[in-house]
Structures are given as structure tokens and as C-alpha cells.
Amino acid sequence: MRSILVTTGSLIAFAACSGDIATVVDSSAATIVSSQVASATMTDLGTLGGSSSVALSINPAGQVVGYSDITGNVATHAFLWKDGVMADLGTLGGSLSIALDINPDGQVVGQSFTTSDVALHAFRWHDGVMTDLGAPGGTFSVASGINPAGVIAGSTIDATFSAVVWLKDVVIDLGTLGGTFSSAQDINAGGQVVGFSSTTGDAETHAFLWDNSRLTDLGTLGGSSSLGFDINPAGQVVGSSLIAGDAASHAFLWEKGQMIDLGTLGGSTSDGLGINPAGHVVGSSSINGSSISHAFLWRDGAMIDLGTLGGSSSVAWSINQKGQVVGSSLTTGDVAVHAVLWRTQH
Numbered sequence: 001m002r003s004i005l006v007t008t009g010s011l012i013a014f015a016a017c018s019g020d021i022a023t024v025v026d027s028s029a030a031t032i033v034s035s036q037v038a039s040a041t042m043t044d045l046g047t048l049g050g051s052s053s054v055a056l057s058i059n060p061a062g063q064v065v066g067y068s069d070i071t072g073n074v075a076t077h078a079f080l081w082k083d084g085v086m087a088d089l090g091t092l093g094g095s096l097s098i099a100l101d102i103n104p105d106g107q108v109v110g111q112s113f114t115t116s117d118v119a120l121h122a123f124r125w126h127d128g129v130m131t132d133l134g135a136p137g138g139t140f141s142v143a144s145g146i147n148p149a150g151v152i153a154g155s156t157i158d159a160t161f162s163a164v165v166w167l168k169d170v171v172i173d174l175g176t177l178g179g180t181f182s183s184a185q186d187i188n189a190g191g192q193v194v195g196f197s198s199t200t201g202d203a204e205t206h207a208f209l210w211d212n213s214r215l216t217d218l219g220t221l222g223g224s225s226s227l228g229f230d231i232n233p234a235g236q237v238v239g240s241s242l243i244a245g246d247a248a249s250h251a252f253l254w255e256k257g258q259m260i261d262l263g264t265l266g267g268s269t270s271d272g273l274g275i276n277p278a279g280h281v282v283g284s285s286s287i288n289g290s291s292i293s294h295a296f297l298w299r300d301g302a303m304i305d306l307g308t309l310g311g312s313s314s315v316a317w318s319i320n321q322k323g324q325v326v327g328s329s330l331t332t333g334d335v336a337v338h339a340v341l342w343r344t345q346h
Contacts (some may be wrong), residue, residue: 239271
């Protein structure tokens with residue numbers, strides 16, 4: 001799963017934590033609407049009492065994780081949604097937490113502010129306990145992916161980003177493609193890690209595959225940069241890459257040394273964000289004649305628009321073995337962003 005690393009120069013600003021870290025919201029009455037995929041439904045997963053939420057990962061059992069505003073929009077917390085109920089996972093003592101991935105055993109990883117928001121650390125959550133993974137070499141860290149064995153991939157940051165793997169109590173630095181920074185985004189059951197790194201001289205940023213202690217540059221779709229976001233058990237990688245002339249960024253599927261352009265929903269840009277064991281890809285793409293983006297499902301060589309909750313845009317982040325897809329969408333009138341579960345025909 002891909003990183004959302006919040007640092008001092010944060011992309012997301014949040015108010016102080018209210019201290020309420022045990023909220024459970026029943027979303028069993030969530031709104032269900034039709035998407036643009038045959039035999040598919042879209043479920044609004046609701047929030048932790050606040051205005052907005054985003055779903056980022058789903059495991060084979062249909063458990064969903066992400067983040068949501070809490071009641072009063074005073075803070076944003078990681079959540080675990082299962083069987084129609086959204087549960088607050090709390091924080092490491094600070095005002096913000098984000099859940100980025102969940103494995104088949106229900107182990108969750110992400111990042112959270114520590115007490116008084118003095119640092120942002122990677123965490124592992126399991127059976128009601130959130131464990132601080134620290135920030136080796138710096139003040140900030142993020143755990144982006146966790147495989148079935150509980151091995152975690154992520155990044156630490158001091159002066160620059162460093163891709164790492166947490167193997168029990170050992171932190172392994174994955175290195176770079178010759179440049180000064182790298183970031184790990186996901187890890188599969190075989191221990192293969194996907195992410196991106198700067199090349200020699202920090203001239204470009206390329207997607208990488210780390211396997212057996214070796215980093216492989218996955219190249220680009222002809223442009224100057226690419227980003228790897230997700231990997232399935234077969235080693236298929238998805239992400240986004242600039243095309244020739246750096247005219248636009250397109251979603252790609254990389255397999256056995258070949259990077260395939262997945263195209264768009266008629267617009268100019270797309271991003272591949274998640275892939276399941278069957279090689280089905282989800283992400284976001286601009287639609288025909290517009291800069292607005294919709295969530296998509298790519299399978300059997302075709303990209304399908306998953307639609308929205310009535311708002312103008314949506315994005316799909318993860319897909320499991322059953323073809324269940326999670327992400328987020330603007331609601332009717334573009335009033336708020338809500339976490340979404342699409343149930344597609346498998």
C-alpha cells in the first residue's frame with residue numbers, strides 16, 4: 001500500500017486530539033448506490049463521527065482500513081471497518097493516525113503522531129494494541145505495507161527518505177537506485193518490495209523492485225519518472241509513470257521486465273494504485289474531456305469507470321481476491337469525502 005507521510009511540512013493539517021480514541025461508529029446503514037460496473041454496488045462506509053473518511057486497504061476477509069475525522073472534526077484517526085462497523089484504532093498519543101495496510105491476519109500498519117505531536121512514527125496495530133515502530137535514523141517514519149508473515153515495508157526520514165523493511169526487531173535499509181532517497185510502498189508474501197527511488201545524481205525518480213537484497217530499476221513508459229505503489233503475490237507491480245515527452249502520467253502494470261501502459265478513462269492522466277492476485281488493477285483516471293478523476297477497475301485489458309457517490313470525483317486504492325475494491329469518493333454536491341467499498345463481479 002502506498003505512503004501518506006505527514007511531516008512538519010504537512011500536506012494535511014489537523015486540530016489537536018480530543019482524547020476520544022475509543023469511538024465505534026455503526027455504519028451498517030451505509031448508503032448503497034450503483035456504479036458503472038455491471039453487477040457492482042457502491043457502499044458508503046461512513047465516518048468516525050466527523051465529516052470525511054478515506055479507505056486505503058482491504059484484506060481477503062473484507063476488513064477495511066483507512067482514516068476518518070472523528071466527532072467534531074477535532075482530529076483524524078485510523079479506522080478498521082468490518083461487518084458494517086467502523087472502529088477507531090486510536091493514536092500513539094498524538095492528534096493524527098492513518099492506517100495504510102492490513103494483512104490476512106488483521107494486522108494493521110500505518111503512521112501516527114506521538115504525544116504532543118512531537119514526532120510521526122510508523123505503527124503496527126493488532127488485537128487492540130498499537131505498537132510504536134520508532135523512526136530509525138530520524139524523527140519521522142511510515143509503515144506502508146505488511147505481508148501475511150507480518151514483515152513490514154515503509155520509509156524513514158531524517159535529511160531524506162530511506163526505504164526500509166521491519167523484520168521483527170531488525171530494520172533493513174533497502175538502499176537506492178544511485179540517488180539520495182527511496183521509499184518503500186508495499187511488500188508481498190514472498191518478501192518482494194515495491195517503491196520508488198531517485199537515480200544517480202537525483203536526476204530522475206524510478207519505480208523499483210527489491211528482491212533478495214537487490215534493487216531493480218523498473219524503468220518508465222518513456223518519460224523521466226515512475227512510481228511503484230503495489231505488488232501482488234506473483235510479483236506484478238502497478239504504479240504510474242510519465243509517458244514520452246513527460247506529457248502526462250499513466251497507470252502501468254509491470255510484469256517480467258515489461259511495463260505496460262494501462263491507458264485512461266478518456267482523459268490525459270491515470271494512476272495504478274492497487275492490484276490483486278488475479279492481476280486486476282484499481283486506481284484513478286481523469287475522464288473524457290475533463291480534469292476530474294474517477295476510480296477505475298482494469299481487468300481483461302479494459303479500464304472501467306467505477307463511478308462516484310454522487311460527487312464529481314473518486315479514487316480506488318485497493319482490491320482483494322474477491323474483487324472487492326476500496327477507496328474514497330466525493331458525496332453529492334461535493335460536500336465531503338467518504339470511504340467507499342465497491343463490490344464487483346469476481
